[in-house]
Amino acid sequence: MSATPDTCSPCPGTARELARALLRHARAGHPDAGFFAAVLGKRLAQKDLAGCGLSSQELDAMLARLFPGASASPDASLAALREQGAAYAAFGLDGAQAEFAQWLRTLLDAWRAPGIDTTPWVTGVLAHACLRPDHLWRDLGLSGREDVTALLARHYPRLMARNARHLRWKQFLAYSAREHAGLPPAPAPGCPGCEDYGVCYPPASP
Structure with a gap:
């Protein structure tokens, strides 16, 4: 997938710069490099690397797989990756968020395409992105x-x-x-805070 960092984040120039710096280290031709560069660029720009949805071990593995050399690069644009990586904190979820994230992980795992080694990382990113109050594409930095x-x-x-x-x-x-969990439909935890909540979930007619 060739994703383009978004232009609507609170600090889009920084997010784009970080994404492009990562892409300079991308494994040639990998179809998921653009997606993960955009996600990490957005999270780093917001000083929320742990909010990418990957554990520190998963993040290290993904960087080694898709962006070899990025973590040790002398590129000043990637200083945030080293600094925030060194201070990586667990992504804390309340009970309802953790439950929803597990439902979504279970769904995505059940429907994943075979033979793509990066899919578990995509699943982690999506499960956490759906917890936040923004359009999914914008939250991901796409x-x-x-x-x-x-x-x-x-x-x-x-x-x-x-x-x-x-x-x-x-x-x-x-x-x-x-539905996969045997429950009635309801918004994702992040949806009520979205600017377009009323568009997706209009009030019921009296």
């Missing part, structure tokens, strides 16, 4: 919904094809995760 569509088509193609109603992806993933 350029638009089409980037999320391409990501899902690569890693979970049969699940993506089930979105016959063309719901927004966070809404679709939330509904699907709860």
